[in-house]
Amino acid sequence: MNGQSNPHGAITPAPGNWREPDRRFVISGPARPRDLRDLMGLPFFALGRRPHGEALNYRTRHIDISVTPDASGMATIRDADILLWLGGQIVDALNHGLWVSRHVRFTPWRLFADLGWADGAHQYRRLQGALMRLSGTHVATSLRNGPDWQERAFTWVSDLRISHEHGVALTLPAWFMEGVCDLSRVLSVDPAYFRLDGGLERWLYRLARRHAGRQTSGWTFGLADLHVRSGSLSPRRRFAAGIAMIVRRQSVPGYTLRIISGRKPPVLRITPTVSSTGSVDNRGSHTVASGTHDTVGPVTEIPLVEFKISAQGTGSKHKIASVTYITNIYTLSTCTPRTCMRARLYIMDTYAILRRTATTLQQACDVVRHGAVEKALGRAA
Numbered sequence: 001m002n003g004q005s006n007p008h009g010a011i012t013p014a015p016g017n018w019r020e021p022d023r024r025f026v027i028s029g030p031a032r033p034r035d036l037r038d039l040m041g042l043p044f045f046a047l048g049r050r051p052h053g054e055a056l057n058y059r060t061r062h063i064d065i066s067v068t069p070d071a072s073g074m075a076t077i078r079d080a081d082i083l084l085w086l087g088g089q090i091v092d093a094l095n096h097g098l099w100v101s102r103h104v105r106f107t108p109w110r111l112f113a114d115l116g117w118a119d120g121a122h123q124y125r126r127l128q129g130a131l132m133r134l135s136g137t138h139v140a141t142s143l144r145n146g147p148d149w150q151e152r153a154f155t156w157v158s159d160l161r162i163s164h165e166h167g168v169a170l171t172l173p174a175w176f177m178e179g180v181c182d183l184s185r186v187l188s189v190d191p192a193y194f195r196l197d198g199g200l201e202r203w204l205y206r207l208a209r210r211h212a213g214r215q216t217s218g219w220t221f222g223l224a225d226l227h228v229r230s231g232s233l234s235p236r237r238r239f240a241a242g243i244a245m246i247v248r249r250q251s252v253p254g255y256t257l258r259i260i261s262g263r264k265p266p267v268l269r270i271t272p273t274v275s276s277t278g279s280v281d282n283r284g285s286h287t288v289a290s291g292t293h294d295t296v297g298p299v300t301e302i303p304l305v306e307f308k309i310s311a312q313g314t315g316s317k318h319k320i321a322s323v324t325y326i327t328n329i330y331t332l333s334t335c336t337p338r339t340c341m342r343a344r345l346y347i348m349d350t351y352a353i354l355r356r357t358a359t360t361l362q363q364a365c366d367v368v369r370h371g372a373v374e375k376a377l378g379r380a381a
Contacts, residue, residue: 023099027106030114031092033084033194034186036179038143040210043067043231045077047199051133056231063142064149067231070136072129075156077199079130083156084189085111086172087180094181102177103159107167115194128162131170135160144175192253200242201251203230208255208270218271220260226268243268 042065043058051073058065067074086104093100108127109119117123134156142149154173161169179185187209196202207229212219227239234242247257247268258269 023101023103025090025093025099025101025104027086027089027104027110029092030110031085031088033081033088033114033189034091034180035084035189035206035209036087036176037185037187037210038179039080039083039206040187041203041207041229043229044139045080045231046074047077047203047230047232049076049078049199051076051079052233054233058228058231064140065143066140066150066153068138069133070138072132072136075130075133075137077202079133081115081194082111082127082130082134083176085114087176087186088114088189090177090180091183091186094183100181102172102174103169104172105167105169116191127168131157131160131162131168135170141175144178190253196251196253198242198246198251200230200232200239201246204243204246204257204270205252205255208252208272212255212270212272215272218255218269221268221270223259223266223268240266 042063043056044065044067046052051069053069053071053073055069056065056067056074069075089104089106090100108124111117111127112119112123117126135158136155138153138155140150140153145152152175154175156176157170157172159169159171189209190205193202193205196205207221207226208219211221223240223243224236226243227236230239232239243257244259246252247259250256252270254273256271256273258271260267260269
């Protein structure tokens with residue numbers, strides 16, 4: 001068995017265990033979808049609701065991307081929801097120290113539940129169509145592939161099998177697995193993203209999530225550059241009109257969009273609605289809570305609230321010293337046994353602190369009340 005022992009003697013998967021060909025990753029529980037940085041803000045998917053059959057080639061000084069569909073059409077950005085869901089399942093398994101594999105099996109209802117798809121015949125047809133397009137879209141890219149990238153083409157899924165009895169079985173490309181298993185390359189996705197209907201809206205959210213993140217300063221993009229980077233088949237003028245409509249609606253969750261037309265050419269300014277002092281490009285680790293916005297991990301302490309108590313009894317010799325309490329919250333949904341025990345201890349400590357706080361507040365009230373009574377008696381005398 002390829003693995004490594006942790007300090008408690010348990011065997012945990014070794015890095016790269018997903019490469020073992022005889023393993024299968026069976027999905028059985030819920031997980032929050034995750035997106036791969038390499039896929040965000042670049043033209044890997046068709047933006048239209050209806051797939052098209054045109055090949056796409058994108059080239060810059062640093063990146064080459066070639067996407068070629070088969071007769072079923074190019075995989076759309078809505079089809080990519082399946083990849084985001086699978087990426088989230090893999091990240092969640094890694095955070096729990098479980099074995100993963102690029103050979104995946106799952107039941108459709110699990111995906112429907114996590115992505116909010118209605119469980120019905122229409123959704124099964126949608127799933128089947130999306131999987132067929134993902135398996136028929138051939139991708140070649142220089143990202144993480146080196147100079148011979150054209151010889152390393154892949155499809156988003158392969159070895160696809162769908163049956164009512166066993167559900168869905170498929171194989172993910174090694175390129176995708178290498179990215180998802182490097183937790184510094186994945187980002188969480190706002191649940192509202194999956195309710196966006198327009199392909200351009202979805203692409204703008206992923207672009208903003210990748211570049212603007214939660215930085216107060218945000219990011220600025222030229223409209224002409226966005227048109228090329230999106231891979232949109234619409235003429236530039238129609239593309240710009242679509243951007244302007246999204247700006248008027250402000251429909252990209254978590255971000256404010258503004259067109260600055262005073263410049264030549266005009267630019268799109270994207271800023272987060274929730275400010276953060278950190279950069280979205282900070283690398284994550286396994287030790288950061290899964291509830292945080294930028295990184296993933298099993299459990300952590302998150303400073304939740306700081307409050308101070310400072311009370312003095314008016315007209316009384318009694319004084320209560322200033323006390324500061326810092327409470328912490330634990331993400332219990334992904335606790336290991338050890339961290340769950342630590343969480344219990346923190347909860348007990350927090351409960352004790354709150355009891356002492358209540359006692360302190362009661363004492364403060366008593367002091368103030370006692371001082372007021374003394375003053376009243378003095379006036380009566």
